[in-house]
Amino acid sequence: MTSKVISKILNEATERNHIQQTHLARETHRAKSTINGYFNNVPTPIEAMTELANVIHDSQLSQELAHEVFGSIPSMKPTIYQDNEFSLDVLQKKESNERKFLKEEVLLLLAKQNNWLADSDKVFLQKYVNEFLDEVLVEIKLITKIALRADVELLDLISKRKPYWQQIGYLEKR
Incomplete structure (x- = not known):
């Protein structure tokens, strides 16, 4: 494209x-x-x-x-819920709880060797990833809103934070 x-x-x-x-x-x-x-x-x-x-x-x-x-994660545009920090925090907690409810089973599945994962195990892992995506979508919107309250764009905060992420090994240095 x-x-x-x-x-x-x-x-x-x-x-x-x-x-x-x-x-x-x-x-x-x-x-x-x-x-x-x-x-x-x-x-x-x-x-x-x-x-x-x-x-x-x-x-x-x-x-x-x-x-x-x-094709990266889209920007959240709530249609049912209010688009403010409080509502987003409520939604983030909801999504986090839904994901955490599945976590114990997921950890057991991740401990398995790949050749022992059944199709139903893979479907469950996908369900967990989907719950994680829901949580990330809300969290990105929430931190963007909070950054705007601080009169700074998330882009600027990311640029400033990047050296720290490189220092602690989350990102490779280029």
């Missing part, structure tokens, strides 16, 4: 950050008509997505673009 229609998430991000198309055109050195096309269902090249994300500097936009382009 070399391009994708991202007009909906682009419109949401610029509205959220009060950024106009003329500013994006100027900062990305692209024609206003080109930028306008991206906002009106013209496929956006990956290179342009990167430039737009850098200019807009919005963690939610970056997460949504990563999902659209690479």
Whole structure:
């Protein structure tokens, strides 16, 4: 894939950050008509997505673009629950409890040798992973919200934290 229609998430991000198309055109050195096309269902090249994300500097936009382009975890947009820190914390606890309920059985399955895992064991492991994904989806939204309360983008916090993760061996140094 070399391009994708991202007009909906682009419109949401610029509205959220009060950024106009003329500013994006100027900062990305692209024609206003080109930028306008991206906002009106013209496929956006990956290179342009990167430039737009850098200019807009919005963690939610970056997460949504990563999902659209690479299939990473999407940005949570609650439709039933309130989109605030309290509600997200309640949901995070709910998801964590659901996953922890399965953990003891999962640990026993993970102790097995691969050739002894039955299909039903693998289905149970997938169920556990799905519960973990539910929890991660909510947690990413929650920490993004908390970061915004501190007037900082999650992207900036990640950049600052990366050397620590490398130091303790969570990430390799490049």
